[in-house]
Amino acid sequence: MVVQHNMQAMNANRMLNVTTSAQSKSTEKLSSGYRINRAADDAAGLTISEKMRKQIRGLDQASTNAEDGVSSVQTAEGALTEVHSMLQRMNELATQAANGTNSKDSDRQAIQDEIDQLTTEIDRVSETTKFNETYLLKGDKGATKNVYMNGHDAGLKGTLTDSAKSATFVMDTLKAGDKYTIAGKEYTIGSAKTELTDLIDKADKELTAAAAGTKDVEIDGKTYTLTYKQGGNTIAEVGGNAVASLTDLKDKVKEGSSVSYDGKTLTAMNDKLGGGTDGKAADGIDDDDSSIITAAQAKKLIKAELIAANNIGTVDSKATVDDGTDDAATGKTTFNITKGYATVADTLSFNLHVGADADMTNKINVNIDSMDSASLGIKGLNIKDDSGNAATYAVDAISDAISKVSSQRSSLGAVQNRLEHTINNLDNVVENTTTAESRIRDTDMASEMVNYSKNNILAQAGQSMLAQANQSTQGVLSLLQ
Structure with missing residues (x-):
């Protein structure tokens, strides 16, 4: 029997400390809700959990980025909806002005006034539409590009082939007796x-x-x-x-x-073409009937109309047309058109980062062209003339502008649809990754409560056993009496 080393008490105390430590950990897990509160709880699990947390928070922000992208695209597309409406109205006005019953001095002037106002409003919409201080429809002001106007055939009978910077108009070579309509008037080739x-x-x-x-x-x-x-x-x-x-x-x-x-x-035409006696200059037009013209004169008129039709919307470089080349072998006449252009702001381009990693495939590119009147090819649109031909050619130019706005809206709509799918996917990945991270880091409350209850009972038992072990040395006193 010894006093100095009460091994029963020491053993009971050691086990009580173990139980108290386990009870403390259970209490921490139950109160925090986390199974891993420090690296010592599960070193590997903590590493995996933190990587998942990085991905989850990154994906949450990526989803927000995509939602902001949808908002910006909707802002641009909404503004272009109104531009479309204005262009449709301009198309109505140009069609009205092309009618021969209009008066140049009054009717067509009134129509021109409204077209001028609509053109100005399209420019204003382009200049002022913005999202979070980013102007969406005025392009990239730091760079410029040349926008070539589409080629047009001026309503002439033939085939137009359009390319990036040039176009060709091919027609049957005119022969004596042929009838050909130019600018709405039928001519006979004399x-x-x-x-x-x-x-x-x-x-x-x-x-x-x-x-x-x-x-x-x-x-x-x-x-x-x-x-x-x-x-x-x-x-x-x-x-x-x-x-x-x-x-x-x-x-x-x-x-x-x-x-x-x-x-x-x-x-022979009644025109001073050498040997004539009427004293008039040779102009290729019959002196008695202006609808009878030479093939050479017809080609001049065709060239003039092609120039007029292809110069609508040109600002910085005018369209040019050659004199037309006859090919006896094919029986065709070819006019080469060098297209004019307007120099405008380059395409606005920005990226939406929709991923948690620094991977360029996580970026969705959005491109928006400048949508002012110069870019659309309707700047300085003029429908005032005696014949209505200017308005007729303006219809083609407005049609090109409508097509360009349609193309831009279609592109924005496609991006918006893509972003909506992106958002759905990001939210789904966040949910599944959060579930996986929860399995690693969160406390299983039911299981941990079992451990807590066990440790609580063991702690009470340990305390009782320690008290009993401390009493075991009291027997020494009986020997000392």
């Missing part, structure tokens, strides 16, 4: 005096090539017979005197003359 004299030359050349026989040419109802003669064919008017030379025969062709040869009859 013959120039040279075409008639070329027909006489053709007869002379064919006779020379044959080296025998005769050829009959009829001029203004009179027949002239060309007879082959080596060194120069002879000419005689049937029933009349001989003609001295081929040149004299061609001099008989005057304004309004007709020449027939080999089943083909050409009538």
Whole structure:
């Protein structure tokens, strides 16, 4: 029996300390709700949990970023909705102005005034639409680009092929007798005096090539017979005197003359095209009927209309059109169009970060073109003219603008739909990751309560046993009495 070393008490005390420590940990877990309150509780679990927490909080913010992106896209798209409405109204006005019943001085002026106001409002919407101090529709003011206008055929019969900076208009080569509508007016292609004299030359050349026989040419109802003669064919008017030379025969062709040869009859326009006596300048237009013009004059008119149609909306560089090239092999005439452009602010581009990691694939790019009148190709739109052709060409330009706004709205709508799916996915990942993190870090309250109750009972028992062990040495006193 010893006093100095009460091993029963020491053992009871040691076990009581173990139980008290376990009870303290259970109390901490139950009160905090976390199974891991310090690295010592579960070192590996803490590491995994913290990585998951980083991902969860990053994804929560990414979802908020995407929601902000949806808001900005909705702001831009909402403004473009009104731009669309204004363009549709401008289309109505241009169509109205194209009607021939309008008066240039009053009706078309009133229409022009409204178009000017609508154009100004489109510019204002472009300049002022913003989200969180970012202007959405005025482009990137730090850079510029050239916006080339779409190619147009001015309503002419033919085929237009459009490309980035140029276009080609191909039509059937005009021949004498053809009818062709230019700027709403139908023209008949008349013959120039040279075409008639070329027909006489053709007869002379064919006779020379044959080296025998005769050829009959009829001029203004009179027949002239060309007879082959080596060194120069002879000419005689049937029933009349001989003609001295081929040149004299061609001099008989005057304004309004007709020449027939080999089943083909050409009538010269009544225009001063060399040899005329009316004192008027040769302009390719019949002096008696302005709807009869030469093919060369028709090409000039076609070129002018192509220029007018393709110059709508050009600001910094005007469109140009060549004189048209005839291809005898294909029977086609090609006009090459160099398109004009307006220099505008470059496309606004920003990225929405929709992930928790520094990965570039976590960025969704949003591009919004400048939506002012210059970018849309309707700056300085003018529908005032006597014929209404300017308004007719304006309809095409407005149609191009509507198409451009539609394309931009479609792009924004696609981004918005993508962002909504992104938000749904992010929220789903956050939920599932949070569930996984909860399994690692959160306290299982029921299980821990069992441990707490066990440790509570053990603590009470340990205290009782310690008290009993301390009493065990009292027997020593009986030996000392």
